[in-house]
Amino acid sequence: MLDKNGIAKRIAREVKDGMYVNLGIGIPTLVANFIPEGINVELQSENGILGMGPFPYEGEEDADLINAGKQTVTLLPSASIFDSAMSFGMIRAQKVALTILGAMEVSENGDIANWKIPGKMVKGMGGAMDLVASAKNIIVAMQQVNKAGESKLLPKCSLPLTGVKCIKKIVTELGVYDILPEGGFKLIERAPGISIEQIKNATAGKLIIEGEIPEMVI
Amino acid sequence: MINKVVKNADEAIKDLKDNMTLMLGGFGLCGIPENCINAMVKKGVKGLTCISNNAGVDDFGLGLLLQTKQIKKMISSYVGENAEFERQMLSGELEVDLIPQGTLATRCLAAGYGMPVIYTPAGVGTEIANGKEVRKFKFNGEEKEYLMEHAFESDFAIVKAWKGDTAGNLIYRSTARNFNPMMAMAGKITIAEVEQLVPAGELNPDHIHTPGIYVHRIFQGEKYEKRIEQRTVRKK
Numbered sequence: 001m002l003d004k005n006g007i008a009k010r011i012a013r014e015v016k017d018g019m020y021v022n023l024g025i026g027i028p029t030l031v032a033n034f035i036p037e038g039i040n041v042e043l044q045s046e047n048g049i050l051g052m053g054p055f056p057y058e059g060e061e062d063a064d065l066i067n068a069g070k071q072t073v074t075l076l077p078s079a080s081i082f083d084s085a086m087s088f089g090m091i092r093a094q095k096v097a098l099t100i101l102g103a104m105e106v107s108e109n110g111d112i113a114n115w116k117i118p119g120k121m122v123k124g125m126g127g128a129m130d131l132v133a134s135a136k137n138i139i140v141a142m143q144q145v146n147k148a149g150e151s152k153l154l155p156k157c158s159l160p161l162t163g164v165k166c167i168k169k170i171v172t173e174l175g176v177y178d179i180l181p182e183g184g185f186k187l188i189e190r191a192p193g194i195s196i197e198q199i200k201n202a203t204a205g206k207l208i209i210e211g212e213i214p215e216m217v218i
Numbered sequence: 219m220i221n222k223v224v225k226n227a228d229e230a231i232k233d234l235k236d237n238m239t240l241m242l243g244g245f246g247l248c249g250i251p252e253n254c255i256n257a258m259v260k261k262g263v264k265g266l267t268c269i270s271n272n273a274g275v276d277d278f279g280l281g282l283l284l285q286t287k288q289i290k291k292m293i294s295s296y297v298g299e300n301a302e303f304e305r306q307m308l309s310g311e312l313e314v315d316l317i318p319q320g321t322l323a324t325r326c327l328a329a330g331y332g333m334p335v336i337y338t339p340a341g342v343g344t345e346i347a348n349g350k351e352v353r354k355f356k357f358n359g360e361e362k363e364y365l366m367e368h369a370f371e372s373d374f375a376i377v378k379a380w381k382g383d384t385a386g387n388l389i390y391r392s393t394a395r396n397f398n399p400m401m402a403m404a405g406k407i408t409i410a411e412v413e414q415l416v417p418a419g420e421l422n423p424d425h426i427h428t429p430g431i432y433v434h435r436i437f438q439g440e441k442y443e444k445r446i447e448q449r450t451v452r453k454k
Contacts, residue, residue: 046319047245048393058451063248063444064380064392070246070299071450081392083399083427084245084271085327088320092338094358111343115316122307122316123298129346130320133339164343 002173002191002218007141009034009218010189011100011171014139020044022091022131024101025069027141031100042078044096046087046127051079068127088127092134099135101128103142103167105157108205110167110179112140113159125162132163144172144202151204153177153185174199176216184208189216219418222386222436227257230409230435234258234374237265237290241326241370241401242280243377246272246299246447249394250279251378253411253439259286267291269370271322271397273303278445284312293370295319299447317346321367323400328369330403330432337364375405378439379428382412383421386430395427402428411439 002010008030015021015035022044023029032043032054043052045067052067053074061072075081090096105113112132115125132138145151153170170177176189184206187199190213200207224230231254234240244250255274258266259282266289273292274281283289284302291313297303306312317325318340328336337355341347342363351366377398380391388410390398402408410428415438 045393047248047396055450055452057454061446061449061451062392063446064394066246066248066393066447068245070248070447072446072448073450081395083395084319084323084397085400088323091320092340119308122304122314124294124296124316125318125346126296127319129318129344130338130340133342161344 001194005030006191006218007171007173010176010216011139011141012036014169015039015041015098017041019097020050020095021098021100022046022096024128026102028100028102029069044087044090045073046084046091048082048084048087049073049075049079051076053079088130091127091130094134094136096135097137099131099138100141101131101138103140103152105152105154105159106140106142106167106170107154107157108179108185109183110165111157112162112167113157114162116160118160128162132166138167138169140167140170142170142172144174151202153203153205155205174202180208186210187213189214191216219385220430221384222430222433223384223415224435224437226437226440227253227411228260230254230411230437231257231261234261234263236263238263238373239267239371240269241372241375241405242268242270243396243398243401244270244272244279245393245396247274247279247445249378249390249396249398250274251376251411252442254376254409255279255282258283258288262288264288265290267293269293269322269372271295271319273297273300275299275447276302278443287311291315293317293322295322323397325367325370326397326400326404329371330400334369335366336369337366339364341365370404372404373406375401375408377402377408377410379410379412381414381416381421382410382436383416383418383430384436385418386410386433386436387418387421387426388412388428388433389421389425390427399428403432407434408432409434410436412436413439413442
């Protein structure tokens with residue numbers, strides 16, 4: 001079973017040279033640590049950065065320079081700064097090639113829920129609704145089962161939706177899935193040591209398995 | 219030159235009244251108008267509707283106005299860092315309108331550009347689309363649905379910039395820019411507080427982010443705490 005870093009490492013292989021990439025909070029943020037040498041990408045942070053760099057050295061934090069997770073960060077030499085309207089303008093206009101974000105639930109037709117648990121938790125959608133409504137290429141990084149052991153890959157989301165029919169790829173602790181245009185989670189790869197049986201038990205929505213499913217290489 | 223300078227935050231907000239609608243710049247605690255928020259706490263204005271991306275933390279930023287129950291309604295995109303906020307919202311004391319961050323930014327932008335509505339794909343098919351006009355447009359080679367959203371109207375926009383001049387021209391610094399430029403353009407009355415106030419002529423006109431026409435009052439903040447919400451560092 002993959003840990004958070006393992007999920008991030010696997011997703012990093014989807015990042016291609018020359019891409020502008022938006023990383024959400026949580027596991028997606030970790031993806032930046034595993035982008036292979038020789039792959040040049042620019043990270044977009046929706047509070048107004050292109051060319052976001054690593055955390056600052058101790059003592060060099062700047063209160064005016066944070067990422068969308070409110071963490072202190074640095075700028076790469078190629079960086080630019082802009083306002084929030086332009087930031088979502090470039091997202092809406094599909095200039096950002098890849099969006100990686102977390103989810104509470106994903107349905108077999110590509111719906112995603114990640115902003116609200118009615119009556120319990122309401123943090124807000126932040127930029128997630130804008131991102132999923134516009135991005136062409138979205139990868140979801142998530143845990144496939146919750147603490148109670150219930151699958152979060154569902155026939156239909158039970159929580160309020162963030163976006164409709166927008167997710168095409170999911171990486172979890174158990175495997176990699178494509179969501180097919182006609183619906184269904186198509187298993188592409190298994191996490192190391194994970195059996196088809198384990199994956200079946202952890203998938204409540206329609207699971208499609210064709211032929212031998214390779215173990216992922218990370 | 220038209221002089222926009224007021225003495226301090228108290229003077230800048232002197233005619234801010236109960237039940238008004240305000241825009242407040244900032245992302246998290248970054249680029250928030252600290253001095254005006256403190257002045258509003260002191261003044262005790264109540265029943266405020268605040269348009270702001272976030273709601274501060276319990277003891278800083280807009281969290282201060284929540285503690286004193288001066289805010290009736292928040293219009294925000296993300297409010298996850300504030301326990302008192304969550305308590306007031308779940309108990310129904312505080313009205314909350316959560317909207318997508320890009321929609322929030324663009325509704326401010328539309329106001330500043332003199333346009334009554336925008337169409338955005340954000341939120342189509344979700345509960346935030348309830349009761350809103352949905353239209354299909356063919357654009358960028360594909361046909362999809364868009365939600366109609368209205369430009370914001372606010373009595374005051376309160377923003378924070380790095381440098382400003384006596385004519386009200388503003389320059390922001392780094393990611394403290396965020397929502398400030400759009401909100402500055404969108405207020406019926408816009409108040410700008412700055413870290414450094416300089417005489418007109420000292421800022422390079424090519425570097426100005428917000429032209430003074432949008433700014434009605436400007437002052438240099440007495441002090442800035444500039445609190446960091448998540449201090450993340452690496453070792454040398």
